Amino acid sequence: MNAAYKEPDVAALKARAAQLRGTVITMCHAASSAHLGSSLSCLDVLTAAYWHVLNIDPANPTDPDRDRFILSKGHAAMALYATLANRGYFPVEELKTYNQDNGRLAEHPPANLLPGVEAATGSLGHGLPIGIGMAVAGRIQKRSYKVYALLSDGENNEGSVWEAAMFASAQKLDNLCVIVDYNKWQATARSNETLMLAPLADKWRAFGWDAHEIDGHDVGELARKMQALPNGSGKPVALIAHTVKGKGVSFMEDDNNWHYRAPTADEVVKAHKELGLV
Amino acid sequence: MRNAFADELTALGNDDSRLVMLSGDIGNKLFDKFRAAHPERFINCGVAEQNMTGVAAGLAMSGMRPITYTITPFCTTRCLEQIRTDAAYHDVPVTVVSVGAGLAYAGLGPTHHACEDIAFLRAIPNMIVIAPGDAWEVRAALRAVMQQNKPAYIRMGKKGEPVVHKGRLDNFKIGESITIEQGSDVCLLSTGNMLPEVIETAHALKEKGVSAEVVSFHTVKPLDEKRLQDAFSRYKLVATIEEHSLIGGFGSAVAEWIVDSGIAPKKFLRFGTPDAFFKKSGEQEFAREQLELTGHQMAHRILHSLA
16 A cells, blocks of 8 residues: 655645644634644644655545544644545545534543544643554554654653653564654743753664654655655654744744734734735 | 463463563563563553553553553552553453462562552442452453453462362353362352352351352352352351452352342351451461461351351
């Protein structure tokens, strides 16, 4: 099922990312939910993954040979929902039910409820071990699928991430790729003033991974790096993606108030204008 | 129990290519046969139980049948959230097998005791909780668990415990307790490795003219409600016996059932460990004696209650 290398259509990916940002901002306003900044910072990763890298078929979401993408930073659920709906896993119309009573789109991705959600996340430090289990299963079953796990930088506080990191490198899981959304903020403070993550790429390297620092908003580079798996290093790959929390909207960028704040109707219009959507 | 588990595991692993054994850096020699036969399906996960349990969930989501294994506190309470969120919430067939339940490893101290695990695990939706009474029940429980699709917990004692059953239990069913000895006055419901002790209780009672039914109540969740109904209607005294805290364990589960089912028990006794850590040095037999959980001590308390 491994697709041959293909060059990313950067313009199309950029347009898609802008559209998804607009959708997420609308959802956040409608639901008055938290985690807008966290969702905006990782949307280029999701766009590159779902519109270029992943070998998936939304009509067959449980195909045993599919690539797996786990949003380990489950609080960015809005970004995942907007991505999955626009990719065809469920109707875009259903996004209006986000965080409403009796819906399928809760503030964190649910288990066994919504097509395309590989794992129910929200408690940090769980997605990578689960992804490793999937990667090991692929090896045992002699399948060639790949597993991607998107972690937040704050999530790197969790000890289970480092248990998993040492396990994956000992197992030489070169069908596994971690992307760290390194936006330098966690819920209430600067990441490196909370627990010392820096030097983050060196830490992953020291734990036996083939780690690379990249611009987490460069969809072309993200697509190329994520697609090159296995990359010949014989190791699992860690992409330390430097990002900006609230990316795409000037008055949200790098302002941690948007970890919890939802935009007003006026702010939604302003944001959509900046994204070139109106 | 431990050696029977390893032996049964190897046999099952030969028949079922989905079975993956994950060990928390323990019992490597124990699993030599399994490892030799299926090297790709034996993984020493090191001293990293959170990861081991998450990996098991990922394997189970991908069609495999993983077993996580280490000393009881480390594969239950240490990684409780992974059991709850990764295995049980996703409702995937991860099997947690623990060794040294209760006070089986009394001498190792409270860090290695496990008298709270049933309480925690039975509170989790979708979980099956089994505490086999002897080595044959361990084998049967493992086979039964592998034939269904839910997350499950098998709580084992240690190696070299008395074997109660005479051979393979072909009719073993999850949630269906087993009559060990028939009696007419009192009913002793035993879960887990207390079973040999409970048989002693019955024999001590017999010497005093009290006829005791002995039941291996191996499955704590789901409860064998039919058996409970029968026991509380037929006997003048029913007792639950477990090497686990009186808070939240088997006895608590039965007490909850009594309240919810609206029956009025004639006499109901719960035997278990107190709400305290057992800090003294010494082996399991010593700990049981201190906590009044030997066969004779339990018989004494039952006789006192009947008097």
